[in-house]
Amino acid sequence: KPVIFSGMQPSSDSLHLGNYIGALSQWTRMQEDYDAFFCVVNLHAITVPQDPKDLAERTRATAAQYIAAGIDPAKSTLFVQSQVPAHAELAWVLNTLTGFGEASRMTQFKDKSQRYGSDTASVGLFTYPILMAADILLYQANAVPVGEDQRQHVELTRDLATRFNSRFGDTFVVPEAQIQQGTAKIYDLQDPTSKMSKSAETEAGLIKVLDPANVTKKKIMRAVTDDDATIRFDRAEKPGVSNLLTIFSVLTGRPVASIEDEFAGRGYGDLKKGLVEVVEETFAPVRTRTEELLADRAELDRLLASAAERANEVAGRTLSRVYDAIGLIR
Numbered sequence: 165k166p167v168i169f170s171g172m173q174p175s176s177d178s179l180h181l182g183n184y185i186g187a188l189s190q191w192t193r194m195q196e197d198y199d200a201f202f203c204v205v206n207l208h209a210i211t212v213p214q215d216p217k218d219l220a221e222r223t224r225a226t227a228a229q230y231i232a233a234g235i236d237p238a239k240s241t242l243f244v245q246s247q248v249p250a251h252a253e254l255a256w257v258l259n260t261l262t263g264f265g266e267a268s269r270m271t272q273f274k275d276k277s278q279r280y281g282s283d284t285a286s287v288g289l290f291t292y293p294i295l296m297a298a299d300i301l302l303y304q305a306n307a308v309p310v311g312e313d314q315r316q317h318v319e320l321t322r323d324l325a326t327r328f329n330s331r332f333g334d335t336f337v338v339p340e341a342q343i344q345q346g347t348a349k350i351y352d353l354q355d356p357t358s359k360m361s362k363s364a365e366t367e368a369g370l371i372k373v374l375d376p377a378n379v380t381k382k383k384i385m386r387a388v389t390d391d392d393a394t395i396r397f398d399r400a401e402k403p404g405v406s407n408l409l410t411i412f413s414v415l416t417g418r419p420v421a422s423i424e425d426e427f428a429g430r431g432y433g434d435l436k437k438g439l440v441e442v443v444e445e446t447f448a449p450v451r452t453r454t455e456e457l458l459a460d461r462a463e464l465d466r467l468l469a470s471a472a473e474r475a476n477e478v479a480g481r482t483l484s485r486v487y488d489a490i491g492l493i494r
């Protein structure tokens with residue numbers, strides 16, 4: 165089977181709708197046909213300050229949400245990054261192969277370091293994409309299912325794999341980004357030209373998987389639309405309505421056109437009410453299952469430990485080849 169790798173940071177108390185649509189819902193479909201590695205990337209999370217107690221809690225909660233949303237630990241290897249030391253080890257090696265200028269061109273770093281200021285932004289934040297390259301290359305992944313914002317990081321991963329292979333001999337599979345057309349970027353409900361993101365200034369436009377139904381309802385009913393009052397997909401002219409239509413479409417598996425037809429001649433309020441129901445139908449079972457999983461901490465930790473064992477095996481094999489190839493004695 166071809167291999168996929170993907171991950172999310174445990175940097176919030178809940179995943180959001182962008183994570184769910186851009187990544188998680190793709191993962192659950194792909195796990196049937198691929199040897200899938202899904203990682204909770206806690207080493208990435210500490211590239212910005214985290215509260216230690218929250219971080220541990222959120223690491224388990226993120227893993228629980230993966231399972232609750234449909235990742236089957238019997239089919240996929242669902243593990244925590246810090247339980248597989250090879251990630252940090254390969255990242256170091258790849259650091260030495262990455263140009264300073266090359267790393268400086270990463271737009272996510274530019275955005276995030278601006279947010280923190282150049283003295284507070286850590287060197288870890290700068291080398292974030294190189295750790296991500298290590299994550300992917302350790303498992304010889306063929307495909308990396310991510311949202312649009314990660315395209316540049318997967319490009320860098322490909323460059324590093326190619327560079328390593330040509331310098332030290334064929335070692336890594338060169339992976340492809342797998343980015344879903346049209347749904348790879350979900351926008352903030354209050355600011356529908358910006359990516360939905362946990363680090364938005366306010367949470368008013370952020371739909372969280374674990375939020376109670378009434379909170380989500382309020383956020384959807386207050387979503388920014390426009391004055392035109394027709395329900396029609398038009399990303400440029402009607403970003404707010406188009407975002408709502410995209411979300412509706414992905415969560416129901418129906419084409420956008422069929423939703424436009426259903427709501428033709430009706431008001432934005434109706435579309436929003438419809439969407440409230442769709443989101444609740446999707447997330448209510450995920451919330452319940454997440455709570456159940458978190459209630460049995462020991463079982464969850466056992467699942468993660470056993471997945472880490474398999475991940476360590478696969479990653480360890482790649483790391484040995486890397487060390488041999490570059491002449492690092494073990």
Ligand code: AQP
Pocket residue numbers: 171172173174180181182183184185186187309310311312313314347348349350351359360361362363364
């Ligand atoms: N708005 C989005 N639309 C589609 N996909 C998205 N992803 C994130 N936001 C959207 C995808 O989710 C996966 C996990 O991302 P992450 O854990 O690295 O989170 P992130 O990119 O840090 O998430 P945020 O909320 O956007 O955080 P900040 O504000 O810190 O950058 C990835 O596959 C990502 O593409």
